[in-house]
Amino acid sequence: MKILGIDIGTTTVSVVMTDTETGKLLAKETVEHNSFLRSSKPEQKLQDPERIYEIVRELLIKQQKENGLPDGIGFTGQMHGMLYVDASGKAVSPLYTWQDGSGEIPLENGKTCAELLQGVGAAASGYGVVTHFYLQKKDQIPKDAVRMTTISDYIAMRLCENTVPVIGLDMAASWGCFDLRKQEFLYEALEQAGVDTSYLPEVRKGHFFIGETRAGVPVMGSIGDNQASLFGSVRNLKDTVLLNVGTGSQVSLVTERFIECSGSVELRPCTENSYILVGASLCGGRAYAMLEQFYREVAET
Numbered sequence: 613m614k615i616l617g618i619d620i621g622t623t624t625v626s627v628v629m630t631d632t633e634t635g636k637l638l639a640k641e642t643v644e645h646n647s648f649l650r651s652s653k654p655e656q657k658l659q660d661p662e663r664i665y666e667i668v669r670e671l672l673i674k675q676q677k678e679n680g681l682p683d684g685i686g687f688t689g690q691m692h693g694m695l696y697v698d699a700s701g702k703a704v705s706p707l708y709t710w711q712d713g714s715g716e717i718p719l720e721n722g723k724t725c726a727e728l729l730q731g732v733g734a735a736a737s738g739y740g741v742v743t744h745f746y747l748q749k750k751d752q753i754p755k756d757a758v759r760m761t762t763i764s765d766y767i768a769m770r771l772c773e774n775t776v777p778v779i780g781l782d783m784a785a786s787w788g789c790f791d792l793r794k795q796e797f798l799y800e801a802l803e804q805a806g807v808d809t810s811y812l813p814e815v816r817k818g819h820f821f822i823g824e825t826r827a828g829v830p831v832m833g834s835i836g837d838n839q840a841s842l843f844g845s846v847r848n849l850k851d852t853v854l855l856n857v858g859t860g861s862q863v864s865l866v867t868e869r870f871i872e873c874s875g876s877v878e879l880r881p882c883t884e885n886s887y888i889l890v891g892a893s894l895c896g897g898r899a900y901a902m903l904e905q906f907y908r909e910v911a912e913t
Contacts, residue, residue: 760811
């Protein structure tokens with residue numbers, strides 16, 4: 613079988629095609645999507661989801677011409693970010709990325725949305741639920757929006773021409789305010805805090821099928837980039853510690869037990885019956901980007 617993998621990153625789109633019977637890598641390509649949008653608000657970090665979709669579509673057409681139709685398509689991509697879709701499944705907002713700082717802007721009462729949701733569960737600026745709460749507070753949710761989703765789940769649903777988004781456990785947990793034990797959002801606590809939860813999509817457990825392309829190619833729901841790096845690198849999930857250094861860095865270890873975490877280590881979903889203990893730090897490309905931004909601001913050029 614020929615399986616096509618697609619990674620929607622913060623700065624690039626990558627595709628690989630693999631023959632699962634021989635293990636041979638048939639093709640690989642990475643392109644910069646240059647989808648960041650200018651905003652009058654410096655705290656906003658926005659991207660154009662339609663530009664990303666068009667790049668993915670062009671890469672798919674190219675791969676199909678060179679290597680034939682794949683037998684399946686899998687997705688991964690940047691986590692935490694969110695965008696809104698309308699009743700037809702089309703984007704009606706930009707993608708608010710994981711770098712978005714709206715959740716740290718003080719509201720009229722002097723508190724930020726990230727602070728208001730700290731008692732609900734894990735919540736930080738850039739997390740999808742926090743960004744959604746800020747946009748709700750500022751009445752900036754598009755009038756025709758009906759659901760929110762991640763960028764990789766959005767691209768997957770567009771390829772299948774689905775109208776209703778669904779997301780996996782790991783993507784949902786990356787939005788914050790999520791109950792890992794019950795494997796669902798903390799709906800009651802969120803509603804008590806004033807969050808409109810009607811925009812949250814259905815959460816699917818495990819690795820799930822979402823539909824087929826027009827050509828009849830099955831498409832799987834997106835998994836988180838941390839989870840994808842683990843599955844793609846580790847032979848034995850039970851006995852291996854994975855160190856990944858990229859834009860940031862993660863140290864990951866799989867456990868079948870639910871473990872209460874605090875400090876620099878967090879628990880993330882892995883499969884339906886397992887978790888990943890993750891320690892994430894600032895390094896790699898993200899640290900260099902911050903250094904570059906500092907020099908640019910000081911030099912004013």
